[in-house]
Amino acid sequence: MTDQVQRSAPAQNRHTIHATGREKLKAHAAMMLFAALIAGSFSFGGMAAQHLEAGPLTLWRYLMTMVVMGILTFGILRVPFTIPRRVWRYALLGGLIAVYMLTMFAALEFTSPVQTGAVFTLMPLISAGFALLFIGQRTRPDVMVALVIAALGAIWVIFRADMAAILSFDVGRGELIYFVGVVCHGAYVPLIRRFGLGENPVAFGFWVVVFTIPWLLPTGGVPLATTDFGALPMTVWATIAYLSIVTTAITFMLLQYASMRLPAPKVLGYGYLTPTFIILLEGLLGHGWASPAVFLGALVTAAGLLVMGLLRD
Numbered sequence: 001m002t003d004q005v006q007r008s009a010p011a012q013n014r015h016t017i018h019a020t021g022r023e024k025l026k027a028h029a030a031m032m033l034f035a036a037l038i039a040g041s042f043s044f045g046g047m048a049a050q051h052l053e054a055g056p057l058t059l060w061r062y063l064m065t066m067v068v069m070g071i072l073t074f075g076i077l078r079v080p081f082t083i084p085r086r087v088w089r090y091a092l093l094g095g096l097i098a099v100y101m102l103t104m105f106a107a108l109e110f111t112s113p114v115q116t117g118a119v120f121t122l123m124p125l126i127s128a129g130f131a132l133l134f135i136g137q138r139t140r141p142d143v144m145v146a147l148v149i150a151a152l153g154a155i156w157v158i159f160r161a162d163m164a165a166i167l168s169f170d171v172g173r174g175e176l177i178y179f180v181g182v183v184c185h186g187a188y189v190p191l192i193r194r195f196g197l198g199e200n201p202v203a204f205g206f207w208v209v210v211f212t213i214p215w216l217l218p219t220g221g222v223p224l225a226t227t228d229f230g231a232l233p234m235t236v237w238a239t240i241a242y243l244s245i246v247t248t249a250i251t252f253m254l255l256q257y258a259s260m261r262l263p264a265p266k267v268l269g270y271g272y273l274t275p276t277f278i279i280l281l282e283g284l285l286g287h288g289w290a291s292p293a294v295f296l297g298a299l300v301t302a303a304g305l306l307v308m309g310l311l312r313d
Contacts, residue, residue: 027261030254031270037254039277041247042113043285045105048239054105056227057240059220061101062213064244069206072249079203089195090211096184096191097208098215103181111174113282117275119178121151124269126186134190137263150272150304156297189267192259201260205252272301 048057073079084090107116124147131137139147159165196204258267276298283289 023261027258030258031262031267032273034251034254034258035270035273036277037246037251038271039117039274039281041104041243042108042116042274042278043281044235044239044242046108046113048236049105049108051232051236052227053223054102054109055216055219056224057105057220057236058098058101059213059216059224061240061243061248062209062216064240065248066206066209066213068245068249069202069209069252073200073202073206077202079200082203084199084203084207085197086195087211090207091214093188093191093195093208094211094213095215096188098212100181100185100188101212102216102219103177103179103184107174107178107181109174110177111172113278116174116178117278119175119182120271120274121155122179123182123186123271124151126183127189127267130187131190131263134187135194137190139263143263143266146304146307147269147272148304149307150269150301153272153297153300153302153304156294156300161291161293161297189255189259192256196260201256202253205249205256208252209248272304276301 045057052060074081104116107119128139128144128147131139155166255267279294279298
């Protein structure tokens with residue numbers, strides 16, 4: 001009996017073992033890049049949502065992503081093709097991602113990219129709760145304090161340093177829709193660890209994408225099949241290319257890499273940088289630049305994340 005417990009202990013504790021040294025730094029760098037790339041999905045997605053509804057837009061994106069991930073996995077990286085074990089894992093993860101993506105595009109029909117960024121900042125705390133529930137991963141009090149500091153800076157950025165806007169915040173339909181998706185994504189990150197059985201991370205990502213598509217067919221199948229693609233502006237085509245290659249294939253691998261090396265709250269803590277990157281991108285797109293006071297909030301967020309990264313896991 002004792003031998004059985006000793007043999008099972010590593011398997012039970014593997015979800016709470018984190019990377020150190022160079023691997024830890026690389027995981028933090030991966031999430032910094034993740035936040036910057038995700039910011040583009042809000043700005044570009046907001047423009048595309050004006051021309052195509054959430055269902056067909058998301059399905060089109062994932063069909064393209066399946067092709068990109070397939071070429072990357074089995075063509076470029078030459079990962080051996082095998083039918084995945086315990087298919088239900090991929091079906092569940094795919095369902096969570098499908099809800100997240102659908103709600104994001106649906107929310108952008110009612111609200112702005114910056115406001116959806118506000119809802120996105122709730123994800124680290126939600127993920128901390130799910131990490132405790134699913135894999136017994138506890139968030140240290142000092143890490144939680146660092147997350148709160150980063151969140152305060154993010155809120156300041158989101159509302160463009162306008163205290164009146166913060167105090168009068170009115171949660172609209174778009175924010176409520178997207179909140180459902182944020183809850184699903186918050187559960188997704190710790191479940192990557194729980195469901196991982198040592199598969200190649202890129203192949204794992206490919207099969208998650210494959211099993212996301214069936215969840216998107218009910219809302220996107222018929223509308224996409226009847227879409228007049230020739231009438232769509234280049235904005236939509238460029239957005240699909242960006243979302244398929246950058247914010248699905250690339251960010252999935254970044255998230256997968258970091259999730260296997262850092263606690264879930266630290267991984268999604270980088271979401272606090274997303275509103276800052278959104279505001280920078282909106283400025284570059286000609287939608288106006290933020291004030292110096294707003295960038296002060298961005299520095300507070302960066303400081304909170306720096307402290308979080310240096311704290312013990």
